[in-house]
Amino acid sequence: MKLPAEYYQGEDVVAIAKDLLGKLLITSIDGQFTSGVIVETEAYNGRCDRACHAFGRRTPRTEVLYKAGGLSYVYLCYGIHSLFNIATNVEGKADAVLIRAIEPVEGVEVMLKRRKMDVLKPQLTAGPGSLSEALGITTRLTGTPLSGSTIWLEDNDKTYDSDEILIGTRVGVAYAKEDALLPWRFRVKDNKWISKAK
DNA sequence: GCAATGATTTACT
DNA sequence: GTAAATCATTGCC
DSSP states (O other), X not given: OBOOGGXXXXXXXXXXXXXXXXXXXXXXXXXXXXXXXXXXXXXXXXXXXXXSTTXXXXXXXXXXXXXXXXXXXXXEETTTEEEEEEEESSTTOOEXXXXXXXXXXXXXXXXXXHTTOSSOOGGGTBSHHHHHHHHTOOGGGTTOBTTSSSEEEEOOSOOOOGXXXXXXXXXXXXXXXXXXXXXXXXXXXXXXXXXXXX
Protein backbone atom coordinates (compact mmCIF):
# COMPACT_ATOMS: atom_id res chain seq x y z
CA MET A 1 0.00 0.00 0.00
CA LYS A 2 2.98 2.30 0.56
CA LEU A 3 3.52 4.52 -2.46
CA PRO A 4 6.64 3.54 -4.45
CA ALA A 5 9.47 6.00 -5.05
CA GLU A 6 8.59 6.09 -8.74
CA TYR A 7 5.27 7.65 -7.88
CA TYR A 8 7.01 10.88 -6.92
CA GLN A 9 9.25 11.02 -9.94
CA GLY A 10 6.65 11.91 -12.54
CA GLU A 11 7.19 14.87 -14.84
CA ASP A 12 3.96 16.66 -14.00
CA VAL A 13 4.11 18.00 -10.46
CA VAL A 14 0.65 19.53 -10.82
CA ALA A 15 -0.87 16.14 -11.65
CA ILE A 16 0.87 14.61 -8.63
CA ALA A 17 -0.39 17.37 -6.34
CA LYS A 18 -3.93 16.68 -7.51
CA ASP A 19 -3.54 12.92 -7.20
CA LEU A 20 -2.21 13.19 -3.64
CA LEU A 21 -5.64 14.29 -2.44
CA GLY A 22 -7.17 11.38 -0.54
CA LYS A 23 -3.83 9.66 0.09
CA LEU A 24 -2.75 8.77 3.61
CA LEU A 25 0.12 10.67 5.20
CA ILE A 26 1.68 8.73 8.05
CA THR A 27 4.40 9.60 10.54
CA SER A 28 6.05 7.51 13.22
CA ILE A 29 8.12 9.94 15.23
CA ASP A 30 9.38 9.62 18.79
CA GLY A 31 7.49 6.35 19.05
CA GLN A 32 4.22 8.11 18.30
CA PHE A 33 2.14 6.91 15.36
CA THR A 34 -0.09 9.40 13.61
CA SER A 35 -1.82 9.47 10.24
CA GLY A 36 -4.22 11.56 8.21
CA VAL A 37 -5.80 11.92 4.78
CA ILE A 38 -4.39 14.65 2.57
CA VAL A 39 -7.14 17.11 1.70
CA GLU A 40 -5.25 20.15 0.47
CA THR A 41 -2.04 20.57 -1.56
CA GLU A 42 -0.14 23.08 -3.63
CA ALA A 43 2.25 22.45 -6.51
CA TYR A 44 5.56 24.24 -6.97
CA ASN A 45 7.55 24.05 -10.17
CA GLY A 46 11.25 24.79 -9.79
CA ARG A 47 11.81 25.90 -13.38
CA CYS A 48 8.99 28.23 -14.31
CA ASP A 49 7.55 29.21 -10.96
CA ARG A 50 8.96 32.20 -9.16
CA ALA A 51 7.20 31.15 -5.96
CA CYS A 52 9.31 28.02 -5.63
CA HIS A 53 12.25 28.29 -3.28
CA ALA A 54 14.48 26.63 -5.80
CA PHE A 55 13.61 29.01 -8.64
CA GLY A 56 16.70 30.55 -10.15
CA ARG A 57 19.06 29.39 -7.44
CA ARG A 58 20.52 26.26 -6.00
CA THR A 59 21.57 26.51 -2.38
CA PRO A 60 22.28 24.04 0.43
CA ARG A 61 18.70 24.38 1.65
CA THR A 62 17.06 23.68 -1.69
CA GLU A 63 19.52 20.97 -2.66
CA VAL A 64 17.08 18.27 -1.61
CA LEU A 65 14.56 19.57 -4.14
CA TYR A 66 17.01 18.93 -6.94
CA LYS A 67 17.43 15.31 -6.01
CA ALA A 68 15.13 12.61 -7.34
CA GLY A 69 11.53 12.75 -6.10
CA GLY A 70 10.38 10.94 -2.99
CA LEU A 71 12.20 12.97 -0.33
CA SER A 72 10.67 15.23 2.26
CA TYR A 73 11.53 18.92 2.26
CA VAL A 74 10.75 20.76 5.47
CA TYR A 75 11.18 24.50 5.58
CA LEU A 76 11.02 26.72 8.65
CA CYS A 77 8.92 29.78 7.89
CA TYR A 78 8.69 32.96 9.95
CA GLY A 79 10.96 31.30 12.46
CA ILE A 80 8.00 29.42 13.88
CA HIS A 81 6.32 27.10 11.46
CA SER A 82 7.60 23.98 9.78
CA LEU A 83 6.11 23.53 6.34
CA PHE A 84 6.08 20.01 4.95
CA ASN A 85 6.77 19.46 1.27
CA ILE A 86 7.26 16.43 -0.92
CA ALA A 87 10.07 16.73 -3.45
CA THR A 88 9.01 15.35 -6.83
CA ASN A 89 10.31 14.78 -10.36
CA VAL A 90 13.72 13.44 -11.32
CA GLU A 91 17.17 14.55 -10.28
CA GLY A 92 17.89 18.08 -11.43
CA LYS A 93 14.22 19.10 -11.63
CA ALA A 94 13.31 21.00 -8.46
CA ASP A 95 9.57 20.40 -8.18
CA ALA A 96 7.68 20.05 -4.91
CA VAL A 97 4.21 19.60 -3.46
CA LEU A 98 3.28 21.49 -0.31
CA ILE A 99 0.86 19.70 1.98
CA ARG A 100 -1.50 22.31 3.38
CA ALA A 101 -4.09 20.29 5.28
CA ILE A 102 -4.98 16.76 6.36
CA GLU A 103 -7.93 15.02 7.94
CA PRO A 104 -6.85 13.25 11.18
CA VAL A 105 -7.24 9.46 11.16
CA GLU A 106 -5.02 7.80 13.74
CA GLY A 107 -3.20 9.18 16.77
CA VAL A 108 -5.61 12.04 17.34
CA GLU A 109 -4.70 12.17 21.02
CA VAL A 110 -1.03 12.50 20.15
CA MET A 111 -1.76 15.33 17.74
CA LEU A 112 -3.88 17.11 20.30
CA LYS A 113 -1.08 16.86 22.83
CA ARG A 114 1.51 18.16 20.38
CA ARG A 115 -0.70 21.12 19.58
CA LYS A 116 -1.53 21.65 23.25
CA MET A 117 -5.23 21.33 22.55
CA ASP A 118 -7.81 19.29 24.40
CA VAL A 119 -10.69 19.31 21.95
CA LEU A 120 -10.65 18.09 18.36
CA LYS A 121 -11.14 21.11 16.15
CA PRO A 122 -10.62 21.61 12.40
CA GLN A 123 -7.72 23.93 13.10
CA LEU A 124 -5.80 21.01 14.58
CA THR A 125 -4.40 20.18 11.15
CA ALA A 126 -5.71 22.95 8.88
CA GLY A 127 -2.79 24.87 7.49
CA PRO A 128 0.77 23.82 6.67
CA GLY A 129 2.33 24.96 9.95
CA SER A 130 -0.39 23.38 12.03
CA LEU A 131 -0.41 19.97 10.40
CA SER A 132 3.36 19.73 10.62
CA GLU A 133 3.27 20.37 14.33
CA ALA A 134 0.42 17.92 14.83
CA LEU A 135 2.31 15.17 13.01
CA GLY A 136 5.57 15.94 14.78
CA ILE A 137 7.31 17.10 11.60
CA THR A 138 10.25 19.42 12.13
CA THR A 139 13.05 20.75 9.96
CA ARG A 140 15.32 17.91 10.97
CA LEU A 141 13.21 15.63 8.78
CA THR A 142 14.32 17.45 5.64
CA GLY A 143 15.77 14.96 3.18
CA THR A 144 14.06 11.97 4.79
CA PRO A 145 13.05 9.38 2.15
CA LEU A 146 9.30 8.83 2.05
CA SER A 147 9.99 5.14 1.53
CA GLY A 148 11.44 4.82 5.04
CA SER A 149 9.78 4.08 8.35
CA THR A 150 9.65 7.60 9.81
CA ILE A 151 7.32 9.31 7.41
CA TRP A 152 5.60 7.93 4.35
CA LEU A 153 2.45 7.93 2.23
CA GLU A 154 0.03 5.15 1.53
CA ASP A 155 -2.52 4.62 -1.15
CA ASN A 156 -6.09 4.71 -0.04
CA ASP A 157 -9.17 3.35 -1.77
CA LYS A 158 -10.64 6.74 -1.24
CA THR A 159 -10.14 8.80 -4.37
CA TYR A 160 -11.92 11.95 -5.31
CA ASP A 161 -13.75 12.66 -8.52
CA SER A 162 -12.75 15.78 -10.37
CA ASP A 163 -16.02 17.43 -9.41
CA GLU A 164 -15.10 16.99 -5.76
CA ILE A 165 -11.84 18.85 -6.15
CA LEU A 166 -11.60 22.61 -5.97
CA ILE A 167 -8.79 24.26 -7.91
CA GLY A 168 -7.59 27.68 -6.95
CA THR A 169 -4.65 30.04 -6.73
CA ARG A 170 -2.06 29.69 -4.02
CA VAL A 171 -1.89 31.88 -0.98
CA GLY A 172 1.01 33.65 0.63
CA VAL A 173 2.99 33.94 -2.57
CA ALA A 174 1.94 37.39 -3.78
CA TYR A 175 5.60 38.36 -4.14
CA ALA A 176 5.83 35.92 -7.06
CA LYS A 177 3.74 38.31 -9.14
CA GLU A 178 2.08 36.66 -12.13
CA ASP A 179 3.13 33.22 -10.95
CA ALA A 180 0.91 33.70 -7.89
CA LEU A 181 -2.07 33.43 -10.22
CA LEU A 182 -1.28 29.91 -11.37
CA PRO A 183 -4.13 27.52 -10.48
CA TRP A 184 -1.91 25.09 -8.62
CA ARG A 185 -3.79 24.76 -5.37
CA PHE A 186 -5.99 21.72 -4.89
CA ARG A 187 -8.42 20.94 -2.13
CA VAL A 188 -11.31 18.66 -1.38
CA LYS A 189 -14.71 20.24 -1.73
CA ASP A 190 -16.85 20.64 1.38
CA ASN A 191 -14.21 19.18 3.67
CA LYS A 192 -14.12 20.85 7.06
CA TRP A 193 -10.45 20.02 7.58
CA ILE A 194 -9.08 22.30 4.87
CA SER A 195 -7.75 25.69 5.80
CA LYS A 196 -10.22 28.50 5.55
CA ALA A 197 -10.90 29.63 2.00
CA LYS A 198 -9.97 33.18 1.23
C1' DG B 1 30.68 38.34 9.46
C1' DC B 2 26.03 40.81 9.61
C1' DA B 3 21.38 42.43 8.40
C1' DA B 4 16.97 41.55 5.89
C1' DT B 5 12.97 38.72 5.26
C1' DG B 6 9.38 35.02 4.63
C1' DA B 7 5.07 28.47 1.30
C1' DT B 8 2.17 31.44 8.60
C1' DT B 9 -0.44 31.37 12.90
C1' DT B 10 -2.33 33.41 16.69
C1' DA B 11 -4.01 36.87 19.58
C1' DC B 12 -5.81 41.13 20.23
C1' DT B 13 -8.31 45.81 18.75
C1' DG C 1 -9.20 43.41 10.46
C1' DT C 2 -4.49 44.24 11.90
C1' DA C 3 -0.17 43.20 14.15
C1' DA C 4 3.27 40.67 16.51
C1' DA C 5 6.08 36.56 17.22
C1' DT C 6 10.74 34.60 15.90
C1' DC C 7 14.93 32.18 13.41
C1' DA C 8 17.14 29.74 9.51
C1' DT C 9 18.52 30.92 5.15
C1' DT C 10 20.15 34.16 2.06
C1' DG C 11 22.74 37.81 0.03
C1' DC C 12 25.52 41.55 0.42
C1' DC C 13 29.59 43.82 2.85
